[in-house]
Amino acid sequence: RLLYYRIPNILKLLLLVLIAMPFFGYLIYLIEPETFPSLTDGIWWALVTGATVGYGDYVPATLIGRLLAAFLILSGGGLIAFYIASLSTTVIKREKKSQEGKL
Amino acid sequence: RLLYYRIPNILKLLLLVLIAMPFFGYLIYLIEPETFPSLTDGIWWALVTGATVGYGDYVPATLIGRLLAAFLILSGGGLIAFYIASLSTTVIKREKKSQEGKL
Amino acid sequence: RLLYYRIPNILKLLLLVLIAMPFFGYLIYLIEPETFPSLTDGIWWALVTGATVGYGDYVPATLIGRLLAAFLILSGGGLIAFYIASLSTTVIKREKKSQEGKL
Amino acid sequence: RLLYYRIPNILKLLLLVLIAMPFFGYLIYLIEPETFPSLTDGIWWALVTGATVGYGDYVPATLIGRLLAAFLILSGGGLIAFYIASLSTTVIKREKKSQEGKL
Numbered sequence: 001r002l003l004y005y006r007i008p009n010i011l012k013l014l015l016l017v018l019i020a021m022p023f024f025g026y027l028i029y030l031i032e033p034e035t036f037p038s039l040t041d042g043i044w045w046a047l048v049t050g051a052t053v054g055y056g057d058y059v060p061a062t063l064i065g066r067l068l069a070a071f072l073i074l075s076g077g078g079l080i081a082f083y084i085a086s087l088s089t090t091v092i093k094r095e096k097k098s099q100e101g102k103l
Numbered sequence: 104r105l106l107y108y109r110i111p112n113i114l115k116l117l118l119l120v121l122i123a124m125p126f127f128g129y130l131i132y133l134i135e136p137e138t139f140p141s142l143t144d145g146i147w148w149a150l151v152t153g154a155t156v157g158y159g160d161y162v163p164a165t166l167i168g169r170l171l172a173a174f175l176i177l178s179g180g181g182l183i184a185f186y187i188a189s190l191s192t193t194v195i196k197r198e199k200k201s202q203e204g205k206l
Numbered sequence: 207r208l209l210y211y212r213i214p215n216i217l218k219l220l221l222l223v224l225i226a227m228p229f230f231g232y233l234i235y236l237i238e239p240e241t242f243p244s245l246t247d248g249i250w251w252a253l254v255t256g257a258t259v260g261y262g263d264y265v266p267a268t269l270i271g272r273l274l275a276a277f278l279i280l281s282g283g284g285l286i287a288f289y290i291a292s293l294s295t296t297v298i299k300r301e302k303k304s305q306e307g308k309l
Numbered sequence: 310r311l312l313y314y315r316i317p318n319i320l321k322l323l324l325l326v327l328i329a330m331p332f333f334g335y336l337i338y339l340i341e342p343e344t345f346p347s348l349t350d351g352i353w354w355a356l357v358t359g360a361t362v363g364y365g366d367y368v369p370a371t372l373i374g375r376l377l378a379a380f381l382i383l384s385g386g387g388l389i390a391f392y393i394a395s396l397s398t399t400v401i402k403r404e405k406k407s408q409e410g411k412l
């Protein structure tokens with residue numbers, strides 16, 4: 001449990017992204033093989049969509065593909081929000097400690 | 104009222120999204136039926152726009168359609184901002200509690 | 207001064223957006239009239255770009271147009287960040303007050 | 310060190326962006342010269358991608374280009390998150406000081 005707290009939040013987030021992107025990429029590759037000809041294209045789409053860049057070079061066209069995209073977008077947004085919130089807390093805590101050190 | 108506080112913020116947000124996306128999707132489908140041939144296309148556009156992904160596969164072309172998009176973008180942005188702010192507060196509160204527990 | 211504090215932050219932000227979007231829209235319309243045939247197209251582009259939706263239906267192609275876009279993107283991002291930060295503070299303050307009321 | 314603290318965070322962020330965008334822009338220009346015919350196109354793509362606007366006018370197509378994009382997206386997102394967190398802290402500190410001044 002101590003080790004868990006020691007792993008920085010940014011690394012944990014990166015690890016989650018490195019697992020989630022291939023996962024969503026593989027699913028869309030299975031669901032819409034005509035739109036996503038290779039697994040790499042699927043993973044690329046998952047990254048571009050989850051980070052809300054949205055180039056539009058690969059876009060799901062079927063209902064199931066769009067539902068997966070909806071889930072990815074909401075997860076991605078939630079993840080980014082959580083990351084910002086977590087980072088804010090870390091910054092605030094550090095500021096507090098450095099302030100207490102000055103007093 | 105107690106029950107209201109118990110429903111996690113994430114669920115409330117998801118519920119709001121699940122209501123707002125079909126609402127905006129239906130409106131754009133009524134306003135620009137040539138650009139959005141089906142209701143599903145409208146809902147898909149509302150999600151992609153509200154989350155600021157913006158693939159560009161469906162884009163309103165009329166003035167009324169663009170005004171609706173402006174309203175959706177500003178609402179979506181506000182919602183995301185509110186979500187991050189709310190999440191930050193929750194994280195900070197939990198950190199505080201766990202810190203107090205240690206002392 | 208008191209009146210200034212009473213105007214909610216969201217309204218102030220909306221007012222700023224309603225001034226900034228036509229401003230940037232007019233500038234791009236002057237700089238690249240071939241890409242942006244009407245003032246409405248310019249304002250639409252400014253909203254879509256400033257909110258980081260980025261449909262890609264209108265994209266500046268000249269160096270000056272891209273420099274304006276860079277300025278708009280950085281301003282827009284800064285504005286959104288400021289809005290989230292401001293909202294976070296408001297939420298945290300309210301939580302604090304309601305907590306103090308309970309004690 | 311004192312001077313370092315005096316430079317506002319927004320300026321430091323802008324400086325970082327002004328260094329990072331040409332850096333990523335130059336790399337993609339080297340990696341995919343067919344997709345990015347000029348250095349300016351590369352820098353433009355880096356800005357549009359790092360800020361998650363994602364017009365889709367320039368999109369890397371090779372695996373190495375996409376890996377660079379992945380790195381840029383994750384860095385850009387992290388930078389924006391850090392900026393919001395840093396700004397939140399500044400706003401909260403100012404609020405605290407003005408509150409203490411009132412008491």
Ligand SMILES: [K+]
Pocket residue numbers: 052053054155156157258259260361362363
């Ligand atoms: K986008």
Ligand SMILES: [K+]
Pocket residue numbers: 053054055056156157158159259260261262362363364365
């Ligand atoms: K986009």
